[in-house]
Amino acid sequence: xxxxxxxxxxxxxxxxxxxxxxxxxxxxxxxxxxxxxxxxxxxxxxxxxxxxxxxxxxxxxxxxxxxxxxxxxxxxxxxxxxxxxxxxxxxxxxxxxxxxxxxxxxxxxxxxxxxxxxxxxxxxxxxxxxxxxxxxxxxxxxxxxxxxxxxxxxxxxxxxxxxxxxxxxxxxxxxxxxxxxxxxxxxxxxxxxxxxxxxxxxxxxxxxxxxxxxxxxxxxxxxxxxxxxxxxxxxxxxxxxxxxxxxxxxxxxxxxxxxxxxxxxxxxxxxxxxxxxxxxxxxxxxxxxxxxxxxxxxxxxxxxxxxxxxxxxxxxxxxxxxxxxxxxx
Amino acid sequence: xxxxxxxxxxxxxxxxxxxxxxxxxxxxxxxxxxxxxxxxxxxxxxxxxxxxxxxxxxxxxxxxxxxxxxxxxxxxxxxxxxxxxxxxxxxxxxxxxxxxxxxxxxxxxxxxxxxxxxxxxxxxxxxxxxxxxxxxxxxxxxxxxxxxxxxxxxxxxxxx
Numbered sequence: 001x002x003x004x005x006x007x008x009x010x011x012x013x014x015x016x017x018x019x020x021x022x023x024x025x026x027x028x029x030x031x032x033x034x035x036x037x038x039x040x041x042x043x044x045x046x047x048x049x050x051x052x053x054x055x056x057x058x059x060x061x062x063x064x065x066x067x068x069x070x071x072x073x074x075x076x077x078x079x080x081x082x083x084x085x086x087x088x089x090x091x092x093x094x095x096x097x098x099x100x101x102x103x104x105x106x107x108x109x110x111x112x113x114x115x116x117x118x119x120x121x122x123x124x125x126x127x128x129x130x131x132x133x134x135x136x137x138x139x140x141x142x143x144x145x146x147x148x149x150x151x152x153x154x155x156x157x158x159x160x161x162x163x164x165x166x167x168x169x170x171x172x173x174x175x176x177x178x179x180x181x182x183x184x185x186x187x188x189x190x191x192x193x194x195x196x197x198x199x200x201x202x203x204x205x206x207x208x209x210x211x212x213x214x215x216x217x218x219x220x221x222x223x224x225x226x227x228x229x230x231x232x233x234x235x236x237x238x239x240x241x242x243x244x245x246x247x248x249x250x251x252x253x254x255x256x257x258x259x260x261x262x263x264x265x266x267x268x269x270x271x272x273x274x275x276x277x278x279x280x281x282x283x284x285x286x287x288x289x290x291x292x293x294x295x296x297x298x299x300x301x302x303x304x305x306x307x308x309x310x311x312x313x314x315x316x317x318x319x320x321x322x323x324x325x326x327x328x329x
Numbered sequence: 330x331x332x333x334x335x336x337x338x339x340x341x342x343x344x345x346x347x348x349x350x351x352x353x354x355x356x357x358x359x360x361x362x363x364x365x366x367x368x369x370x371x372x373x374x375x376x377x378x379x380x381x382x383x384x385x386x387x388x389x390x391x392x393x394x395x396x397x398x399x400x401x402x403x404x405x406x407x408x409x410x411x412x413x414x415x416x417x418x419x420x421x422x423x424x425x426x427x428x429x430x431x432x433x434x435x436x437x438x439x440x441x442x443x444x445x446x447x448x449x450x451x452x453x454x455x456x457x458x459x460x461x462x463x464x465x466x467x468x469x470x471x472x473x474x475x476x477x478x479x480x481x482x483x484x485x486x487x488x489x
Binding site: 001005006009010013016017020023024027028032046047050053054056057 | 339340343344347351355383384385386387388389393394397404407408411412415416
């Protein structure tokens with residue numbers, strides 16, 4: 001082959017690579033949003049669910065999809081789609097996620113257990129943004145229907161905030177007469193989640209549970225509680241975009257024990273993603289008086305562009321100032 | 330006249346290896362997905378193609394990116410084959426035969442190894458399955474020179 005022929009083949013290869021690059025570029029990031037909205041509006045359930053997942057991963061740049069996601073999460077339809085659409089909203093728009101919460105909260109009191117359990121699942125899918133729904137969830141924690149109780153426990157676990165109320169609900173569920181509910185309640189303690197001294201005796205009791213699966217999981221939970229993890233590991237994770245939300249919730253669960261995270265949490269009050277700012281404020285709230293040095297940063301964040309973040313900041317300030325007042329008395 | 334013919338054959342062979350490597354390397358993950366969907370999940374060709382289209386850019390699947398990643402060693406090998414065969418001395422038939430056997434053996438090994446890995450990863454799905462996609466290009470880059478050497482070593486027995 002002549003050098004020219006070889007050059008031509010290499011040129012064609014470069015052209016092929018450029019075409020593939022353009023195709024990838026067109027189908028990712030904000031450019032993919034219109035096509036994903038179309039998929040959401042279609043009739044193919046799998047395509048709708050995958051589109052919701054992709055939009056969730058995109059976060060704020062997918063803002064154009066909020067009305068469609070909101071409609072899918074709240075209007076009567078297929079429950080799996082409700083869950084995906086609701087779960088996609090928090091990283092994109094906190095206020096829209098709160099609207100879903102408001103739409104589903106009254107359904108926790110519905111006479112139909114299927115509606116109650118779907119409502120609990122959707123509130124759980126919203127994650128920590130559904131913090132104001134925790135009291136209502138605790139209100140049906142003794143529901144006569146086992147599946148409803150199971151969904152309530154799972155929802156409490158994924159919402160995670162406020163930690164004291166969530167822990168109270170989980171502790172109740174550890175004594176549930178049905179093993180599936182006990183299993184769901186013990187699971188968060190078994191995988192490195194935060195435990196506390198009040199929970200440990202209950203977990204020890206469960207190691208003798210009549211159900212082997214619950215007993216085995218409780219053994220893991222006891223082992224995990226005996227080696228509590230400090231805040232430092234979660235502080236390190238705060239610099240990694242993907243694991244940041246999880247670490248912020250874990251720090252919030254640690255409460256005053258996460259005091260060493262206060263400077264980092266204060267700096268995250270100006271993070272780009274509203275969900276990070278919201279969770280940073282919530283973590284500072286649960287740290288309480290030990291987060292006093294974050295007060296100036298919190299005061300500045302009272303002007304945050306996102307109303308849900310502003311609300312979380314105000315709650316954090318109230319909690320820190322109240323606990324400080326109590327300490328000084 | 331014979332040299333002209335030999336040159337044409339060698340050029341065609343080189344181009345065939347070059348483009349086959351590029352296209353097969355890119356499409357092996359997609360073909361594996363389609364075949365596994367049809368064999369394991371009893372889907373029709375149409376359904377399998379629909380699944381492929383849905384999962385090309387879907388988070389957690391990214392079959393488009395998987396294909397690009399899989400194609401990397403194939404592209405490198407194709408470029409090697411283009412120069413190695415394209416610039417081979419046409420008049421030295423023995424050398425051309427040896428190089429051709431080496432290139433063919435390496436291409437075959439790359440295709441077989443990649444197809445088998447993708448098929449097994451999909452047939453036995455596992456949470457850590459994606460690790461196979463990360464390491465496969467590196468393994469293929471190691472497999473290619475070994476297979477080429479084997480091909481060249483076998484060439485004298487084929488082209489006596």
